[in-house]
Amino acid sequence: MVYVIDDDEAVRIALDALLRSAGLHVETFSASREFLAFPKKAVPSCLILDVRLQGETGLAFQKELAKSEIRMPVVFMTGYADVAMSVRAMKAGAFDFLAKPFRDQEILDAVTDALARDGERVQAEQALVALRAAYASLTTREQEVVRYVISGLMNKQIAAQMKLSEVTVKIHRGHAMRKLAAHSVPDLVRKAQALGLKPQANGPS
Incomplete structure (x- = not known):
C-alpha cells in the first residue's frame, strides 16, 4: 500500500497513475490530517511525503509520525531540496529523499525498496503476535x-x-x-x- 501526501493536485494525480501502473495500491491526500484519519491496513506500506505542505511542513509531520503507532517508511520529495533539509529528514528516520523533478524510475525504486523494508517489519510484528499468543x-x-x-x-x-x-x-x-x-x-x-x-x-x- 502506498500513501501520498502532497497539496499539489497535479502531483497527486501523476503519482497515483504512475504507482497504479506498477500494480500498487495507492491512496492520496492533500493534507496530513486526511492521512491520519484514513483507516490503514496491516500490510507492507510506505508514505510519499512532500516536504512543503500548505500550513505545515513534512519534516514536522515526520516527527509526529515518530510518536504515533504508524511505523511505515517515509519517502520525502521536494522542489526545494538542500543538503541541510535532507540531513534532517534522514536523521529523523526518513527512508529516502527525492528532489523534484525526479524520474519515474527513481520514485518506483524508492517505493519498491521501502515496501520491502516494511514487509520485513510487518512479518516480524505478525510473528511476535503469534509468539505472544503461543506463550499465553x-x-x-x-x-x-x-x-x-x-x-x-x-x-x-x-x-x-x-x-x-x-x-x-x-x-x-x-x-x-x-x-x-x-x-x-x-x-x-x-x-x-x-x-x-x-x-x-x-x-x-
Missing part, C-alpha cells in the same frame, strides 16, 4: 519452567526449585517447547528475549 497458551507451570530453562538450570535443578519430580518438569518443558515451536534451548532463549521474559533462577516469584 502455556499453563502457569509451563511458563515457570520456561523461565527456569532460560536461566540455564537443568531439569533436576528446576525440579528442586519447583518442588516437583524431574519427570514432571520434563513433561512441562516438553509441552512448553512444543507450544512455542522452540526446536532447541538457544531457540527458546531467542523467543523468550523477543517476549521480554526474565530468567527465574532463585525460586518462584
